[in-house]
Amino acid sequence: MSVDAKMAAKNAFSYYSDLVEKDANVRVEEVDFSPGDHCWIITLGIRRTMSTGIGGALFGVEVDYKTFYIDVDTGNVQKMKIREIKK
Amino acid sequence: MNVSELDLQTVLFKYSSKGIILDTNVFLLYLIGVYDQNFISNCGRLNKFDKADFSILCSFLKHFTKILTTPQILSELSNLSLAEIKQPKLAMYLKDFVKVLKDSREEYIHKDILVANPLVYKFGLTDLSIFESAHKNKCMVLTEDFDLYTYLINNKCIAINFNHLSFWDLN
Numbered sequence: 358m359s360v361d362a363k364m365a366a367k368n369a370f371s372y373y374s375d376l377v378e379k380d381a382n383v384r385v386e387e388v389d390f391s392p393g394d395h396c397w398i399i400t401l402g403i404r405r406t407m408s409t410g411i412g413g414a415l416f417g418v419e420v421d422y423k424t425f426y427i428d429v430d431t432g433n434v435q436k437m438k439i440r441e442i443k444k
Numbered sequence: 445m446n447v448s449e450l451d452l453q454t455v456l457f458k459y460s461s462k463g464i465i466l467d468t469n470v471f472l473l474y475l476i477g478v479y480d481q482n483f484i485s486n487c488g489r490l491n492k493f494d495k496a497d498f499s500i501l502c503s504f505l506k507h508f509t510k511i512l513t514t515p516q517i518l519s520e521l522s523n524l525s526l527a528e529i530k531q532p533k534l535a536m537y538l539k540d541f542v543k544v545l546k547d548s549r550e551e552y553i554h555k556d557i558l559v560a561n562p563l564v565y566k567f568g569l570t571d572l573s574i575f576e577s578a579h580k581n582k583c584m585v586l587t588e589d590f591d592l593y594t595y596l597i598n599n600k601c602i603a604i605n606f607n608h609l610s611f612w613d614l615n
Contacts, residue, residue, distance in 0.1 A: 362492035366611050385611035387590035388492045397492075400590055443566060443591040 360432040362388050365397035369425035372434040373401060386422060387440075396426040400440045456507045459584040459602060463510040463549060465574055467587035468520040470606050471513070474501055475521065475544060476528075479537040487528045497610045504586070504609060511548040512583055514573040518550070551577040567592065575601065 360368070366385045374381060387400035403421045422440035427433070466474065469489065476484055477498035484490050484498060505511070521541075529537050553576045558564055564572050571592045578585045578601045587593050588606040596603035 361494070363494075363611065385607045386593075386605060388588070388607060388611070390491055440590075442594050444595075 360397065360427065360429050362390075362397055362399075364432060365427040365429075366399050366401075368427055368432050368434060369399040369401055372425065372437070373403070373423065378403070387424075390429075391426075394426060394435070395429055396435055397429060398424060398426055400424045455584075455602065460507045461509050462581060462583040463512040464505070464508045465512045465514075465551075465578055465583060465585045466517075467574060467585070467589055467592065468517050468524070468570060469588055470501065470586055471511075471517060471521055472524055472528075473498060474505070475525070475541050476537070477501070478544060479540045480533075483529075483533075489524055489528055493610070497606075500609050501606070504604075508584075511544070512551050512577060512581060513545075513548050514551055514553065514570070514577055516570040516573040518545070520570055551581060553577060553580070563595075567595070571595075575599070578603075 366388065370383055373383065382404040384402045384404070385399065386402045387398070389398040390396075391398055401423055403423065405419050405421070407417050407419045422442065424438045424440040426435040426437075428435055472487075473484065473490055473493050476487055476490060477495075481495045481498055484493055484495060525537065525541065526534070551573075553573050555569075557576060558569055558572050561572055561576075563575070567575070571589070574585055574587070574592065575596060577583075578596065583602075585592075585596055585601060585603040586606055587596070587603060590605070590607075593603050593605045
């Protein structure tokens with residue numbers, strides 16, 4: 358494998374920052390390897406502080422989860438998907 | 445409860461004496477690292493981890509008086525160890541494995557409790573044994589399994605996602 362898990366996570370973060378949202382508050386939530394796809398599967402949690410309550414006086418944190426498929430040879434993002442949570 | 449929202453030091457202080465449950469993959473990383481840190485990268489099951497992750501794990505575990513485990517985790521660890529390591533390394537590895545297990549505490553959840561929980565169909569016996577043990581002992585769980593982690597923090601358990609510790613430096 359020429360791209361390790363940490364590099365794959367950085368690439369997923371860069372991809373998201375460049376394409377969707379700069380300076381996002383992001384954490385790595387899940388790392389997996391798919392031999393079938395020849396990809397690292399990286400799930401990022403994108404955290405946003407939301408105003409809630411009357412007049413937006415309270416703040417809560419909302420997290421969106423997105424999964425990125427990163428090619429292990431090139432490090433390129435193959436696809437990005439919404440990660441559903443098992444309930 | 446999501447520990448990242450709280451003061452981690454406070455939480456660690458509160459839970460250190462209760463011990464910590466490690467999920468199978470994190471426990472395997474610990475066992476293999478204790479045996480030989482250089483061997484971590486040779487294990488297919490641990491291909492996402494490296495020596496730095498083992499150091500982070502050791503630093504984190506220093507806060508806890510003991511590791512709590514379940515028969516289901518131990519079975520998985522044993523099977524994975526045999527699959528990953530071949531003789532003559534296996535015998536030496538198992539010596540360290542036994543030493544670590546002697547210092548840990550086993551928490552037994554009766555199978556009838558596990559199979560009575562409908563979540564067994566989603567998470568399986570091992571993850572359910574982690575949830576039930578964490579609940580019963582009010583102790584912390586360290587896991588790298590996203591589904592288990594989110595389930596735990598949404599169901600009144602204290603859990604830390606190991607990926608938050610090991611992949612902190614994204615920029």
